[in-house]
Amino acid sequence: MAIYAIGDIQGCYHSFLALLKKIKFKRGRDQLWLVGDLINRGKGSLQVLRWCYKNRSSVTAVLGNHDLHGLAIKYKVIEPDDEDTLSHLIKAKDSDLLFKWLRSLPLAHYEKKHLLVHAGILPQWTVKDVLKLSKEISTQLRRKKFEDFLSSIYGNKPNKWSSTLNKNDKARIVINAMTRLRALSSAGAIDFTYKGELKNMPKKLKAWFDHPQRKTKDNIIIFGHWSALGLVTRGDIFAIDTGCVWGRALTAIRLDDKLIFSVKTNSKDI
Numbered sequence: 442m443a444i445y446a447i448g449d450i451q452g453c454y455h456s457f458l459a460l461l462k463k464i465k466f467k468r469g470r471d472q473l474w475l476v477g478d479l480i481n482r483g484k485g486s487l488q489v490l491r492w493c494y495k496n497r498s499s500v501t502a503v504l505g506n507h508d509l510h511g512l513a514i515k516y517k518v519i520e521p522d523d524e525d526t527l528s529h530l531i532k533a534k535d536s537d538l539l540f541k542w543l544r545s546l547p548l549a550h551y552e553k554k555h556l557l558v559h560a561g562i563l564p565q566w567t568v569k570d571v572l573k574l575s576k577e578i579s580t581q582l583r584r585k586k587f588e589d590f591l592s593s594i595y596g597n598k599p600n601k602w603s604s605t606l607n608k609n610d611k612a613r614i615v616i617n618a619m620t621r622l623r624a625l626s627s628a629g630a631i632d633f634t635y636k637g638e639l640k641n642m643p644k645k646l647k648a649w650f651d652h653p654q655r656k657t658k659d660n661i662i663i664f665g666h667w668s669a670l671g672l673v674t675r676g677d678i679f680a681i682d683t684g685c686v687w688g689r690a691l692t693a694i695r696l697d698d699k700l701i702f703s704v705k706t707n708s709k710d711i
């Protein structure tokens with residue numbers, strides 16, 4: 442049995458299948474950890490979600506910003522953007538079932554010292570905090586009437602953590618951090634604008650994982666979302682969004698030995 446963490450698939454179904462072939466994935470033996478952004482921008486969101494649902498006993502996945510965006514479109518909380526490629530999925534006969542499964546996913550998963558999250562973790566949070574916050578959001582998302590909650594998560598404020606935030610503000614910053622975070626300002630505020638490479642980042646910003654007081658330092662955090670970062674493998678973090686939907690590659694890491702597997706984007710996906 443092996444666990445493989447896989448980067449942002451974003452509807453790149455053929456690339457995903459090629460990667461499964463490369464790692465010699467076997468249902469019942471292997472487990473997949475997906476960093477989120479399963480859907481959108483690529484052409485095969487429906488096929489990716491169908492595969493994940495069918496193989497859900499082998500899949501541990503966390504929610505990404507595109508997954509939440511898809512949910513918001515599906516349940517008419519927002520209108521689709523021009524770049525969205527979700528109409529096929531939303532119109533499918535099994536769409537309700539697939540989105541119900543997507544809605545049941547947490548923001549974070551922790552097992553064997555490995556923390557799986559789509560984008561990042563704020564420095565003030567311990568693993569215990571992360572799991573508690575993730576659970577609070579899941580409780581809201583799994584409610585029968587969750588549309589109001591979904592519409593309340595939009596916005597970039599507050600951008601700084603405090604333990605005294607009201608319920609809506611707290612949910613918003615938790616979701617923004619775990620699904621959109623890349624850089625923090627020197628004052629510890631989330632920067633929502635910088636998406637480029639680490640080497641070109643303005644001096645006043647710091648990648649969230651390089652914050653000197655980060656309380657999750659002694660764990661291994663696996664995340665995606667920041668495609669311009671490329672593959673980063675170090676003792677405490679594994680950044681595995683290698684930009685499949687941007688025509689680059691889809692990457693997996695085997696947790697036991699940290700071996701990397703990668704396939705080039707299949708041109709049919711984008």
Ligand SMILES: [Mn+2]
Binds near residue numbers: 478559620666667
């Ligand atoms: Mn993302």
